[in-house]
Each structure stands twice: as structure tokens, then as C-alpha cells.
Amino acid sequence: MPHSSDSSDSSSFSQSPPPSKQDSSDDMRKVQRREKNRIAAQKSRLRQTQKADTLHLESEDLERQNAALRREIKQLTEEMKHFASMLNSHEPLCSILTSPPPPPEVLYATHSFHQPHISSPRFQH
Amino acid sequence: MIKKAKKVFVPDEQKDEKYWTRRKKNNVAAKRSRDARRLKENQITIRAAFLEKENTALRTEVAELRKEVGRCKNIVSKYETRYGPFDLSDSE
Numbered sequence: 001m002p003h004s005s006d007s008s009d010s011s012s013f014s015q016s017p018p019p020s021k022q023d024s025s026d027d028m029r030k031v032q033r034r035e036k037n038r039i040a041a042q043k044s045r046l047r048q049t050q051k052a053d054t055l056h057l058e059s060e061d062l063e064r065q066n067a068a069l070r071r072e073i074k075q076l077t078e079e080m081k082h083f084a085s086m087l088n089s090h091e092p093l094c095s096i097l098t099s100p101p102p103p104p105e106v107l108y109a110t111h112s113f114h115q116p117h118i119s120s121p122r123f124q125h
Numbered sequence: 126m127i128k129k130a131k132k133v134f135v136p137d138e139q140k141d142e143k144y145w146t147r148r149k150k151n152n153v154a155a156k157r158s159r160d161a162r163r164l165k166e167n168q169i170t171i172r173a174a175f176l177e178k179e180n181t182a183l184r185t186e187v188a189e190l191r192k193e194v195g196r197c198k199n200i201v202s203k204y205e206t207r208y209g210p211f212d213l214s215d216s217e
Contacts, residue, residue, distance in 0.1 A: 055169050060189035062176035078189035083197040086213065093212040096204070 091097065135144065153196060 095208040
């Protein structure tokens with residue numbers, strides 16, 4: 001695991017070359033690059049946590065919406081059942097059916113309430 | 126959340142076996158932590174997508190039911206304006 005470090009020996013100053021202008025500017029560039037990278041990494045981490053937080057909030061919001069939609073579906077289904085039973089129990093007394101033929105198409109056009117399609121299991125799982 | 130310790134520079138002479146065992150332990154823990162966080166993020170993303178799909182389907186269903194209820198109410202009101210209140214038989 002420990003990778004080989006550079007061979008410069010700090011105890012023998014006579015051997016190590018004096019810092020040239022080139023080395024100083026290299027060091028400066030290194031420091032600048034490190035600082036740039038530090039800022040970029042910080043920004044990246046911040047974006048990541050913000051993304052996770054936003055997603056979490058959206059999920060909670062969708063959960064609430066879906067629960068409300070389910071409640072509405074339940075209520076509307078109840079309403080449809082009510083209409084189905086109402087139309088069924090009305091059928092024997094219907095003024096349109098008891099009146100002489102032909103039955104007026106103008107009122108019921110494409111819809112006939114004799115068929116039990118209202119209570120059809122279309123949305124029942 | 127775990128507070129991150131300040132980064133201290135360790136010169137090579139002090140990097141003994143104890144140091145490296147500690148480093149290895151921390152590296153393993155850090156990787157485990159990153160993997161766990163990535164897994165959690167993926168799970169949240171999947172859940173959000175699922176909820177979005179479910180939401181769309183529920184909205185469609187609500188729209189259809191509202192349309193059907195509207196048609197029923199319309200039929201009843203059209204009948205009632207012409208023939209008077211809706212008669213219901215007692216036998217059922």
C-alpha cells in the first residue's frame with residue numbers, strides 16, 4: 001500500500017538543488033489546481049445532496065397525490081354504483097319505456113340504461 | 126451524520142504498520158458508505174419513477190369516472206325536466 005515517495009533526503013542540503021523559478025511557479029500551479037479541484041468537488045457534492053433531497057420531496061408529494069386520487073376514485077365508484085342501482089330500480093316505472101313506441105332516440109341517443117354497462121367491472125380490479 | 130475529521134498531513138516516517146491498518150480500515154468503511162448512499166439514491170429514483178407512473182394512471186381513471194358520472198347525471202336531469210322526478214320501484 002505505501003507507494004514509493006520521492007528520494008530527496010532532507011538531511012543533505014548540499015545535494016538537493018536550490019529552488020528555481022520554474023519549481024516555484026510549478027508549485028503555485030499545483031496549489032491553484034488543487035484549490036480548483038477542491039471547489040469543484042465541493043460543488044459536486046452539494047449538487048448530489050440537493051438532487052437527493054429534491055427527489056425525496058417529490059416522492060413524498062406524489063405519495064400524497066396518489067392517496068388523494070385513490071380516495072376520489074373510491075368516491076366516484078360509489079357514485080356510479082348509486083346511479084346503477086337507481087336506474088335499475090327505475091326501469092319498471094320508466095315513463096319512456098311505458099309510453100307507446102317508438103322510444104325517443106333524441107333523449108337517449110347512444111346510451112341505453114337497460115344494459116348493465118354502468119355497473120360493468122371496468123374499473124374493478 | 127459523522128463529522129469529518131480535519132485532514133492532517135502525515136510524513137512518511139510516521140506511516141508505520143498501525144497507520145496503514147487504520148487507513149485500510151477507513152478506506153473500506155468509506156467505500157461501504159459510498160456504496161450504501163448510491164444504493165439508497167437509486168432506490169429513491171426508482172420509487173419516484175414508479176409513483177409518477179401510478180399517478181398518471183390514477184389521473185386517467187379519475188377522468189374516466191368523472192365523465193361517466195357526468196353522463197349519468199345528465200341523463201337523469203334530462204329525464205326529470207321532461208317527465209318529472211325519477212320514480213324508483215320499491216321492489217328490488
